[in-house]
Amino acid sequence: MTAPRERAIVSLRSAPSLPRHVRIQYDPVRLAFAVLAPEKVFWPNDISLDILRRCDGQSTVERIIADLAADYDADPQDVADDVIAFLQEWSDKLLVKL
């Protein structure tokens, strides 16, 4: 099997973005934000949504962690663990670009 691409690994300097086939859409019928992807619809919780919204291709993971720790008044190390695990999982599913 030839693999012309490599699996991306999250680092603090990654600047994640949403690929073209993934978008966040407010659903006025269900009054919730949905993440739309090929053949899939996700209903992210508030924290997941806050992470995904910051995946603008500009903000680094380090910056995203600092912002969320401030917004949620939480321990940055706990936030870092959650954010990195979340982004790695979504990157492995090709739903976030690193």
Added chain:
Amino acid sequence: MSKALLPPIGMLAELTHRCPLQCPYCSNPLELLKANLELDTRTWLHLFSQAADLGVLQVHLSGGEPTLRRDLEQLIAGLSARGVYTNLITAGVGIAEGRIEAFAEAGLDHLQLSFQGARPATTDRIGNHWGSHEKKLETARRARAAGLSLTINAPVHRHNIEEVPEFIDLALSLGAERLEIANVQYAGWALANRSLLMPDRAAVDRQADIVAAAQEQLAGIMTIDFVTPDYFAIYPKPCMGGWARDAFMVAPDGTVLPCHAAQTIPSLRFERFGDRSLAEIWTDSPAFNAFRGTEWMREPCRSCERREVDWGGCRCQALAIVGDAAATDPACIKSTAHTRMAALVDETRRSKTAGDDAFIYRRIGRDFDGSYNPRR
């Protein structure tokens, strides 16, 4: 209904039954509709707008071959304007210069391209269209160049199951984000050709191992979705996510259906968009309510702990094999007809000597016994 009716999330729009390919496992009905019965642009746009109002978030634009509709750009733009996610499901043969770019421009979110084989000779033979493989490769390149994300769809059966590793390589080489290895579902034309398409158990087992290993190895590189074959299963799939539960489809003439093969169930009458609104059909249509939820179930489904996992499986398969659309899907080990599935696999093995030329190729106006009847 014991529970509140939820709005639909997904819709499959079969814009046309016309197609340059003649795949013998097509999920379209055996009685294909001619072009003059297709909804016009205005009606599709009206339907899409009602779908968005109703809560539909994703529309799969399919067929037949949806790019044969000259108004496809307009239809994509209409959906896009409402924020609906658009997925184009195409055979990728004969798409005119500039159109893929126009689809992207109109807001297309994703393109799904079918390959009948990983080898050119297989693709051309299964679709009964010489040169189609090359055209598909070109479509994939053009889609990538237009910035579109790509899923490669590989419908799998006896004649290409050994090509699964090559399908994986092909999808990687085309830069696809996603590969669907989809074992053919035996409804529509696939049911008519079942004895010629059914793989044997050893090949199915090998395939499952290959796919599982590739899924692990390709994490973060390419997603592989695997649609397992019902005839070798222990439990049924939640067909369409459950009958009329969160998705539906619309045929080229506007008939609104819970699934591809629903019209094979003779006791049901389906309604057309225009005669009634989409909301009325979704909510009130007796055909949609016939197998919705769990109230319709008999034993062993009724008391089964999986009743809200697989929703009783596929009604059309129950009809095709058990002769009763309200029976448990025979793919389920709890079905009294479960052994019939294995028997059908064995029967197929005995008839394996039949040549490929015995395929009943999909064709408008063709009777399912294989004869050509231009009056239909």
